[in-house]
Amino acid sequence: MDKLPQNGFSALKAILIGSIALSTFGSSQEPSAALRKADAAYRAGQAALAQKDLSAAQADFEQVVQLAPQAEQGHSALGAVLVNRGHVKEGIRELERALAIKSTDSTAQMNLAMAYEQIGASEKAVVLFSKLEADSRLQKYALPSYVLEGYARSLAANRQLGSAIAKMKAALATDSQNAELHDELGSLYAQEKEWSHAQEEFATAIHLNPDLAAAHLHLGLAMRARGEGDAMPEMMEAARIAPRNATIGLELGKTLVADGKDEQAIPIFEHVLQLEPGSIQASYQLALALQRSNQVQEAIALLKEVVAAEPSNAEAMTNLGMALSQAQQAKDAVPVLQRSIALAPESVTAHQNLAAAYVQLSQFGDAVAELHQALKLAPDAPQLHYDLGLALKMQDDAAGAIPELETAQRLDPSAAEAPYLLGVLNLQTGRYEDAAREMNISLKLRPENGDGWATLGSVYEKLNKLPEATSALYEAIRQLPNQPDPHLTLATVLTKQNQPGEAAAERKKAAELMRGNMNRQRAEVATNAGNSALRGGDVEGSITQFHDALSYDPNYVEAHLGLAAALEKQGKTAEAAAERHKAQALKTTGTP
Known part of the structure; x- marks a missing residue:
């Protein structure tokens, strides 16, 4: 036996209330054998509904439709059962057939309106709800609260928020202790940015049902929108109550991101993706958090997935291009950013990121052209003027760079970069x-x-x-x-100050540092060669390279670690451990 959905039985009540015996349909003559069988099947279906056995009810009503295809009651009942069993499209077809036979069947109208609302066909739903409301006024009966709730949601989907609020209030007038209705009314107020009313409804919902996770989430979001108090406890409570609710997890992660807490948001987004592996929104949010946390390669992989799933998502392309540039893959970034600009030519960020990629490729002329395009869109953006000044400097165009940097400084006097670069340029030009x-x-x-x-x-x-x-x-x-x-x-x-001894000491220090830097470079080259030899299976050759590296710079940590790995390959575990100990000691003391 199928169990009814949480709010599905309300719709089936309408079937039972509105049903009539099929044997009375269409004629005053003695009913045929088929019609009598249909009537018996219909009654059996009603009995199955009373026992909440939807599977049996569906079978009975399917028999009714086969035996009496012109009887609207059978199509109406079958349609409602199908909708409640999750076969919404099939159910809608049956309900539409019922109304084609008898357009005044209020039971079919009610169930079809609710089904339309369920699939997002709000315009069709509103037409039927309006008819139901008009009939209820004429016949002086009140629509059930669940119908008014569906009516309110359909109106809200059509951006008729004032009317939606009125219908939701009417639903609450007959079901005032329904926490979910208070939460929905609060959500409607939130869409109208009536935050005080929204908070009041969310708080009432929580009072009526402290375990209503959605209300805690919505209250937290409303508090943030008003800038009132610490909303995070409400968000965390929502996640605690419903740890497997992906929507709540996503909103919690986005709230942490907004607070600059990417490190805390990352595991939240990862959990959401475990719940919904195909969630593009979660993948995108996780990618951005990873990108901001300098985990660029992981971000690139996710951003590529997002762009593949949404090839018209210009914003995702822009961020992918920026991430590729961050990973020193500007050659790959350029075509991605060019596609982004083709999709969204008004995106200042895309032009700016493409310019940065061109700078990385030393294509300074192309960078200057992109920055000029960006400045047409945002002429008062100080960062763009700074970037243009930097690109012109790299073209050895000091005369062009200086006014751009001066403009950047004027537009943002709190930024240190523009005056620094102006200082360098003025030094270079005497x-x-x-x-x-x-x-x-x-x-x-x-x-x-x-x-x-x-x-x-x-x-x-x-x-x-x-x-x-x-x-x-x-x-x-x-x-x-x-x-x-x-x-x-x-x-x-x-x-110049006539301090030759002190001057000689400084020159000596400089010479020592230059030798040290040169030796460090030699040690780095030898260590890279040693790691390459080790990866190729040449253990003896790698050991020689690591020893050479340490002869240049005994304090080069990577050389000690490489030598340890090579000695481990030779089974010299004690010597390998000694090298790792040296590396750890150097890390601890901070020796360069």
Whole structure:
């Protein structure tokens, strides 16, 4: 025996209330044998309905339709049962046949309206609900609350929210303790952005049924929309009550993302995908969270799935192109971003991302062209002016770059990047006073910029402002302890200040750092060769390369780890463990 859906029996009540004996249909003459059989089958179907045995009821009503195809009651009853068993399209066909036979059959109208609402055919549903409402007024009876609820949902789907709210209130007038109805009314208020009324209805729903997960979710979303209190406990409660509800999980993840908590959102989206592996929305949200968390390769794989499923999704293409650029795959990013722009030519972000991909490929002219297109769409976007200034600088067009950077600075005085780049350009073009001014502006906005302090030191050295140069260079050295250039510039400044001993010490430090950097590069090359040999099965050759790497730089962690892996292949577990211990010690001490 089939069990009725949670809110399905209400519709079947209409069948029982509205039924009449088939033997009275269509003629005052003695009924035929077929009609008598049909009448018996119809009564059996009614009895099965009373026992909530939908499978038996369906079989009985199918027999009725075969025996008395012109009797609208059989089509009406069969249609309602089919809808309630989940065979909605088949049920709708039977209900439509019933109304074709007898257009005034209110039972068929009611069940068909509910079925139309169920499949989203809201316009058709509203027409039937309206007829039912008009008839109920003429005959002075009230429509059941479940019918008014379906009417309200259909009106809402047609964007007739005021009327929908009125119908939902009418439903609640006859069923005031129904938590689900309060939740639905709150959702209608939320669509109208009447947040205080929405919150009141959601809170009432929770009071009536504390385990109604949807109401907790909706209350949390309403609180966020109003900026009132901490909505997260309500969202978490919804997820606790319904841990396998993908919609709730998706909304919780999106809320965490909005709060800047991508790391917490990622496992939520992953759980949603376990519940609904084919959810493109969950895949997209997870991809974006991974992309923002620098897990770019994982994001690319998901974004490719999204784009394959939705080839007209320009936004997803734009994000895929950006992710490919982040992964240094600009050559692959360019055609993706070009398709995105073809779909959405007004997308500023797509033009901007395509320009970034062109920069990565050193196609600076193409980058400049894209940025000009973007600026036509958003002329007051400071980032676009900065990007254009940077692209022009890379073309060695300082005259074109400087006004763009000045515009970016004017539009966003709080950003440190534009004045920094202006300082560099002014230094390169010999405008030292301008360079010092811009570099100071940038460093006040972002003092943790070692390269900026080194540049400022160079500018002050050019201006012969030696104490200021010394101060800036010492700060550069503090922030960039492994860079030789600030030491060399400082040596020049100290020489001008008649401090030859201190200058010599700085040059010595610079020389040591240059040797160290060179040795580090040699160690990296040898380690890469060792890893390649190890992957190819040449264990002895890899060990030689790792030893060479460590002869260049005994503190190179990757060489110790590679040597450990090679020694493990030779069965020298103790020596391998010793190498791993050295690597761990170097990581712990932070030795470069």
